[in-house]
Structure formats: C-alpha cells, structure tokens
Amino acid sequence: MSGPVRGSGEMRGAGVGEQGFGPGSGRAGLTMRAAQFAVRVFARRVPAHRRAEWEAEWSSELMHAWSEVTDDVRPSLRARARLLMRALGALADVRSLRRLHGNGGDGGRLLRDATRSIRRRPGLSVSVVFTLALGMGSAVAIFTVLDGLMLRPLPFRDAQQLVTVSGASGGLLLDQESMAVWRSQSGVFAQAHAYAPSRTGTLSGGIEPTEAATWMVEPGFLSMLGITPVLGRDFTADESTPGNDRVVLLSDEVWRASFGRDRAVIGRVVQLDTLPYTIIGVLPATMRRLPLGIVGLVVPMSDPSPYPQLPMVARLRPGLTVESAVARLEATRAVLQRERPRPDEWQVHVIPLARGLPGGARNALWVLGGAVFFLLLIACTNAAGLLFVQGVARQPEFALRAALGGSRGVLFRQVFAESLLLALLAGIAGIGLAWWGVRGLLALAPSVLVRFNYTPIGIETRVLVFAFALTLLTGLIFGLAPAWRASRGSAARAGRGATASRSQVRLRSAVQVLQLAMAVMLLAGAGLLGRSFLNLTSVDPGYEPERLLHIELARRVRADTAATTAFHASLEERLSTLPGVTGYTRSSGQGFYVGYTLEREDGTTLTPASSEYLVMATVDTAYFRVMGIPMLEGRPFNASDVRTASEAVVMGHELAAALWPGASAVGRRFRVNDHPWVTVVGMTGSVKLDGPHDPLGRLFMFYPSARVRGTITLRTNGNPAALAAAVRRTVRDLDPAQPIRTIETGNAALGETIAQPRFLLVIMLVFAAVALLLAGIGVYSLIAFTISQRTRELGVRMALGARWQNVIPDVVGSGMAMSIAGSLLGLFGALIVSRYLRSQLFGLSPLDPAAYLLAIGLLLAASLVALLGPLRRALGVDPVKALRAD
Amino acid sequence: MRITYPTAIVLTALGNGHRHGFDIIDVTGLRAGTVYPILRRLEDESLVRSSWERVARARAAGRPPRRNYRLTAAGEAMLRETQERYPGVERLFGAAADEGMAAT
Numbered sequence: 008m009s010g011p012v013r014g015s016g017e018m019r020g021a022g023v024g025e026q027g028f029g030p031g032s033g034r035a036g037l038t039m040r041a042a043q044f045a046v047r048v049f050a051r052r053v054p055a056h057r058r059a060e061w062e063a064e065w066s067s068e069l070m071h072a073w074s075e076v077t078d079d080v081r082p083s084l085r086a087r088a089r090l091l092m093r094a095l096g097a098l099a100d101v102r103s104l105r106r107l108h109g110n111g112g113d114g115g116r117l118l119r120d121a122t123r124s125i126r127r128r129p130g131l132s133v134s135v136v137f138t139l140a141l142g143m144g145s146a147v148a149i150f151t152v153l154d155g156l157m158l159r160p161l162p163f164r165d166a167q168q169l170v171t172v173s174g175a176s177g178g179l180l181l182d183q184e185s186m187a188v189w190r191s192q193s194g195v196f197a198q199a200h201a202y203a204p205s206r207t208g209t210l211s212g213g214i215e216p217t218e219a220a221t222w223m224v225e226p227g228f229l230s231m232l233g234i235t236p237v238l239g240r241d242f243t244a245d246e247s248t249p250g251n252d253r254v255v256l257l258s259d260e261v262w263r264a265s266f267g268r269d270r271a272v273i274g275r276v277v278q279l280d281t282l283p284y285t286i287i288g289v290l291p292a293t294m295r296r297l298p299l300g301i302v303g304l305v306v307p308m309s310d311p312s313p314y315p316q317l318p319m320v321a322r323l324r325p326g327l328t329v330e331s332a333v334a335r336l337e338a339t340r341a342v343l344q345r346e347r348p349r350p351d352e353w354q355v356h357v358i359p360l361a362r363g364l365p366g367g368a369r370n371a372l373w374v375l376g377g378a379v380f381f382l383l384l385i386a387c388t389n390a391a392g393l394l395f396v397q398g399v400a401r402q403p404e405f406a407l408r409a410a411l412g413g414s415r416g417v418l419f420r421q422v423f424a425e426s427l428l429l430a431l432l433a434g435i436a437g438i439g440l441a442w443w444g445v446r447g448l449l450a451l452a453p454s455v456l457v458r459f460n461y462t463p464i465g466i467e468t469r470v471l472v473f474a475f476a477l478t479l480l481t482g483l484i485f486g487l488a489p490a491w492r493a494s495r496g497s498a499a500r501a502g503r504g505a506t507a508s509r510s511q512v513r514l515r516s517a518v519q520v521l522q523l524a525m526a527v528m529l530l531a532g533a534g535l536l537g538r539s540f541l542n543l544t545s546v547d548p549g550y551e552p553e554r555l556l557h558i559e560l561a562r563r564v565r566a567d568t569a570a571t572t573a574f575h576a577s578l579e580e581r582l583s584t585l586p587g588v589t590g591y592t593r594s595s596g597q598g599f600y601v602g603y604t605l606e607r608e609d610g611t612t613l614t615p616a617s618s619e620y621l622v623m624a625t626v627d628t629a630y631f632r633v634m635g636i637p638m639l640e641g642r643p644f645n646a647s648d649v650r651t652a653s654e655a656v657v658m659g660h661e662l663a664a665a666l667w668p669g670a671s672a673v674g675r676r677f678r679v680n681d682h683p684w685v686t687v688v689g690m691t692g693s694v695k696l697d698g699p700h701d702p703l704g705r706l707f708m709f710y711p712s713a714r715v716r717g718t719i720t721l722r723t724n725g726n727p728a729a730l731a732a733a734v735r736r737t738v739r740d741l742d743p744a745q746p747i748r749t750i751e752t753g754n755a756a757l758g759e760t761i762a763q764p765r766f767l768l769v770i771m772l773v774f775a776a777v778a779l780l781l782a783g784i785g786v787y788s789l790i791a792f793t794i795s796q797r798t799r800e801l802g803v804r805m806a807l808g809a810r811w812q813n814v815i816p817d818v819v820g821s822g823m824a825m826s827i828a829g830s831l832l833g834l835f836g837a838l839i840v841s842r843y844l845r846s847q848l849f850g851l852s853p854l855d856p857a858a859y860l861l862a863i864g865l866l867l868a869a870s871l872v873a874l875l876g877p878l879r880r881a882l883g884v885d886p887v888k889a890l891r892a893d
Numbered sequence: 894m895r896i897t898y899p900t901a902i903v904l905t906a907l908g909n910g911h912r913h914g915f916d917i918i919d920v921t922g923l924r925a926g927t928v929y930p931i932l933r934r935l936e937d938e939s940l941v942r943s944s945w946e947r948v949a950r951a952r953a954a955g956r957p958p959r960r961n962y963r964l965t966a967a968g969e970a971m972l973r974e975t976q977e978r979y980p981g982v983e984r985l986f987g988a989a990a991d992e993g994m995a996a997t
Contacts, residue, residue, distance in 0.1 A: 063957070063960075064914065064959075064960040066957065067951075067956065067957040067958060067959050067960070068913065068914055068915045068959060068960075070956050070957055071913070071915060071956055071957075071959060072915050074955070074956055092924075092925075093915070093918065093925045095925075095926075096918075096924055096925025096926040096927075096928075096929065097925065097929070098926065099924075099925070099926030099927070099929065099930055100925070100926070100929035100930060100933065102930070103929065103930030103933045103934065104933055107933055107934070107937050
C-alpha cells in the first residue's frame, strides 16, 4: 500500500509532462505517437488515484525504449513492432491494477464489498435499515416541528436585541404619554416603534372576498425587525399622515391565495373593508407571523395613533443587554416619578421579544421530544442488537479470512463500511419518512401549534445536517463494536462454530433490558395520555352537540347598521326555513371578568380567587332550546327578558352555589363590581362550551339580547354536515360579498377543543406501538440467538432423555427474566419522568396505577409472543442433527 | 503470496539489480503484460518498493524520470526462499537475458 503513495509523492517533483518529454515532442515518430496514444487510452481505466503516476511511468519507459533504438539509426520495422507490443502490454497492467484496487480505488472496493455483503443478508439488512429509519425519521420529524415552533430564533435581524416595552408587568401595552417618554431614550433604544395587533380585515375588489389578519405598524417597524419586502417597497415616513395612509403590504400567503403570486399586484387598488388601498409591496414568506399573531396584511399606522394604548417593540442599542437596559430605564423612571408624578406611577418593563407559544403547547412539544428520544434510543439498540447477532454468526468467516492472511485493518474497514452503509441507507429512508412525518404532524396538529411557526415549517438544511450527523454517529457506534470484534478474530477460531463470549451475551442482555425499560416508559406515557383522553371525551359538555351546525360569518362592514340588521333578519328567515333545520339561534363570543367582586342583594360580597374567571355569553331567546341545554331550575329567556335588556341572567349551578350555598338562586338579584343589578331567572348544569379541558368555564352566566352578533347555530333533524352547502348558497344569494369564516358541525367544534390532547395521544400511541414492536423483535432475536448458541446443549439434553417440560422453563425463563427486569426498570423510570406529563393530564394523576399495569402487562405479553418462535425451534431440536451441527 | 515461476524470475531480476519495468522485461524475456502485474502485486504486498528517479539525473540523460523498483527486506527474504524452491531460475536467467529482446 505504501509504495504507490510514496511514489506519487516523489512523482509530483518529477513533473514529467512539463519538461517537454511528452508524446508530442520533436523526436517522437508515428510509432511512438501510436504507443503513447494507446497508453493514454488505457490510462482512463486505471483507478483514479494511481492514474497520473501510471501514465508517467509508461510514458517514460516507452520514451526510454524509443531513445535506445533511435539513438543513432533509423529504427527497424521490428523494433517499431516491439515497441507497440510493449505498449499493448500496458493493458494487462491496467487489469492487474484494477484487480488490486477496484474500480474507484480503495473506497470503491470497500463500498462494493459492503454492498455485496449487505445483499447477501437481505433479511437482516432490511430489519436494521427499517429500524434505524423509523427511529431517525420520527426523530427528525419531531425535531423539525420542535425547531420550527420553539428552538429556531425569531426570523428577525439580531432578534436577541429586540424587546417588548410595556407599562405594566405582564401587560403588553403602553399609553401615549409613556410611549413618548420611553421611545426617546436614545441611550437605550436604537429604534422603537408601536404597532397595533391584528384585527380582521376583509379584502375585496376584483378578488374573492377574504378575511386577513390586518396589522397596523408605524413606518420603520418592519425595517427595525430587518424585514424587507420581496416585491415593492416598505412604508415611507410620510405614509403615516392621514390621507397618505391608504397603502397596504401583502403577506406571502395572501399574495399566493388571493393573487396567485402575480408580480403585477404592485400599484393595484383593492378594497380593505370599505376603503380603497393601494398595494405597495409583498412581505417575504419567512414573515409569517409577529409575536401576537399571524400576519395577512400590513397597513401604516396614522399619526397620531387612533389607539390610546399600544404595544411597542424596540431594538436595544448594539452591545446593550436587557439587564443593563432595564437598569438605565429604572433610573429614568425614578427621576420621572419625582419630577412629573403620575397617579398610577410611571412603569416600564422590558422583556426580550418572545414567541408567545402557550405553556401547555410548549410542554406537549417537550413531551414529544422526550418520547422521540427514547424511540430513537430503542431503534439504535435494536439495530445494534441485530448486528451483534450477525457479528457473532460471522465470526468463523472473519477468523478464516484472518487465517488466510486478510489483514486486521482490512477486515475492520470492511465491517465498518457495512455498518456505515446500512446507517446511510437508513438515513436516506429516514429523511423520506421524516418528510412524510412532518406533513402528517402538521396535518394532525391542533391549530394552536400550527399558528405559532413564524416561518413555514419544512425540513431544511439544519435538520438535514442533524439527521446525517445522527446517521453517521449511529453507524459509528454500532459499527465499531462488531468491527472491533471481527478484527480480533483469530486463526484458532476459524474451524470452530460461532460462539459469543459470556461477557458479550451479558452486554447484549443489558442493552435488551434497557430497551425494554424504555418501551415500558413509552407505553406508560401513552397509557396515561390515553386514559386522560378517555376522561376528556366522557365529560358531559352540558349541551347536545349532535345535529348542530355552527356558522361563523366574517366581519363585513356595510353602509349602515340598518343594512346589517336587514341582512341578518333575512338570513335568519332563510336559514330557519331550510329543509331539515329545526332551530336557529345566535350567541356572542364570550367575554370574561378577572379579579371581580360579586355583590348580593343583602350587601354581602364574594370575591372569587383571581384564577376563577367569570365567563359570560350573550344569547337570544332560542339559545337554550336549540343548544339542548336543560334548565335545572327556573326558565330560559323569553321575549320580555330581551326587551328589558340585561336585567335577567341564566347562570350555571356552580356560580349559583358559590353565591347562595344551599339555597335556590332563581329570583335572586346580584351584581358584578358596580355594574347594574341583574335577576337570576334560570339555572343550568355545567356547560362546557370551550370543551371539557377549559379551566375557565366553571363560573359562567348568560345575558339575553335580541340582536346578538356572533355564531349562528342551527339544529337539524339529520346529518348537519349535509346542510353546509345549502348554508353557503343561502349566504351567497343574500350577499355575494359576505365572507364565511367557518361552518362546522357541533361534534367537530367539540372535537377541536380536545385537538391538542388528541394530537399528543396519537403520536404517543404510534411511538409506543413501534417501541413495543421493536422491543419484541429485540427479545426475539436475542432469545433465538441464545437458543441457536445452545442447540448442541439442548440436543444433548433431549438425547439424554430430558423432556420438553424440563427445557421450556430454561428457555422461557431467561427471556422472561429479562422482560421483568426491563419492566421494573421502566416502571421506575416512568414514575420519575411522568411528572412532566402532569400538565397534559385531565382528571388523572401521573401516578395512575392502571396505566403502569397496562404498560407492563402489554410488554410481558409481547415478550411471551416473541419467545414462542425460538421456543418452538428449541423443542424441535433433533438431537442427532444438533450433535452433528458443529 | 503465491510464488509462480514468472514471479520467481522477476524477483531474481530485481535481486540482480534491474530496477526499471522495461529493463526487467528486457532481461527476463517475459512480456510486459506479465512483468507489470507481478510488480504491482509485489508492491501491494510490500515486497517491492518503488520510487522515482531524480529529475536532474533524468534531465542529464535527456529523458523523463523513470520509475525504480527495489526489493524491500521482506522481498529479499522472499527472494532467498524462492531461490531455494526454484534453484534453476538463477541458471536459466543468464540464457534468457541474452535472448531477452527477441522474446518480447
């Protein structure tokens, strides 16, 4: 090996071709040129790493031979023929080199050998690739989603220098006076701009009317974040003056959905609600969201701002940390408070610009991250286990090769190349699987997750690098062990059968126990989430969601209120008379009180804990009948309640019991804070309008109103989904410019409230099932392997008269001992880890015994099934064959 | 490695101080297609080491540098073993060398 390398090093110094000795040089005649040509042609077939050197050698030898014969005389025909014959001899040399070094040199030969070896064992190779691909694919898919939702820095320039400035701790808003003061702190902020969070605007004018989240920002806001329109331009400073402010930037999504990515949209005039706006630019696709929501349209904020309070984002001066900024502002605040005191005190809070992903969702994602990590470990241990068994089985082969002179290094490299190739194949398959998995995850993901990616989620370079690093690492880890052992194969072993040493089997068993333990942990997690989900779905929502159809219309600004009232009156009339519709009601979006006081008629008050929200909904008189909410006491609203507006309320029994424990609430009066007094006319059970999960819905009450805006709900006497098309048609007939936000059945709406737990559960179930399968395969392969190692011993025992009753406990025993050890270890691990699941569990302790018992039971059952195969083989051992086996 | 008769001849030529591929062909009378594969194999087994002639020397002779082959210590050992096994090679060598050019 060392010869050619050394040779080629010196070759470089020699520089044959540079010195004018090449084939074209003066003295070379036709014969010489033909010989050189032949060598050049043959050289193409020489392994690349030796080509230059080879060609130089042949060329110089031919030159030398030629110079010998042409020294003083004209060469004879015979001499010419001899030279040509020698040149043709180079072909045999090429062949010998190719035999020695393979087509593409060493690497090529290794690859070819590895491919051949892998193809010789298709079953094993497919299992290893499948197992690893599964582990890697899920890991990459989950990592992609985690990365997109939580880990990736916000897609703004120097995002760590961006902060939210607010007036109250935990709040987001600043009043105009504070804003003027704080934004002038040029020693702290390089830039500071206010924005108004999304309102829903309706875009129309030559396009299908659509709703889009419309943001108002001060000119300079986008450039502060480092966002430049991909088409058109940003707002100019004078576009904040009224009259100049009718310009709009489109998000990539709106540009695509409403304008088909037409580059000619710049300068086009569209209607935003009722006013004409000129499109001046398109935002990049990476600008999907701002910290407070998805971005559809951006318009300039007029100066002075129409809002008394606004959120403000600022960029800290370069080099300034959040802590030092806080310290400087605090000093200014103290001075201000002394010199320009304010009744509510000057306040300023600076926090780094955050994603704003809700804690529950973040928690769920971390749970998934942990689960997929365990799955990946299981997959890797499984692949390692499979390769271990194979490594042992191949020991005689390696020992034989070593005995025949195969060097240790060559064997090591070969086994290593095989493992690496398997890992690479798995990596490729895994990335395919991940691509598919990410799409699946996003399709399945509850909207709360999908809404929070700032940039579109997709597998990108970073994740690919992660996957490949993972692949190589896996290949390295499980490739090294068998390769190391193979390279130690001694000639003495060549003739013997394949046996594993006791320590090897012990190591393999330990790995198996770990794998079983991790499977138990995943199973227990899935069990807990499953039981929690059952609890969720078995909660009585307090109304009858079957056969309901909810219709939400988008906001549409009409000429006057009368027009809106007329539209809704005709809509009610038409929808109520659709065939199959038995009821029509409207209810408002809910409002709520936090930190309130309830005052009873007798002057006594009740102040619930600050976590006890009081939730309110405004409904029409048909509401309770259509929704199927029964009255436990009293009556639903009637027409006279509507006329007296807001004096009558219907409340849930929890609120009633809190106000008047042990007494009937109907007929009693109370008020919230200093709002008008109201009279309780009816009492319902627990109504979970926001789903069983909703922690806010415990205390609630309904107000009556004749003109409720908000959701329309129809009760039907058949399948409500079948009515959706008719509803759309009716709305369109009545007002073609009225967008429909959503139409969904009562069951679908209820299902949406439990989408996040369902999402988590589905993934955990898939993971647990895969883990169970892999653990089963692991047990199977290990026990099958130990039995194959003991074939001879079992044969002898059977021959000596042992009966299957004696053999079974032996075979089953070792397998079950492993499963039990794994179960106990897993139980222990699950008990520790399960507390991270607490926030995801509903009506269930993370220590729920049923989930753990189920996990262990499933694992033991799977282990037993996995043992059946090897057991049958053990019982079928023919003593004679067994004794001859070696 | 397996020592064939031609291998024994090439080893002997190297042992006799013939260093270049074509010289060995000339002196042994073996074909280029036989000699070179043997050289490659011997080199792969570290019985032979190759190097390049110094540029200055080659230039003085008015030709490109040639590749030198030399026996390594293992190669020398192999040569001795070969001579015991094929005692006739050394003798035959002289005769072949005379007809070398004709045989190629």
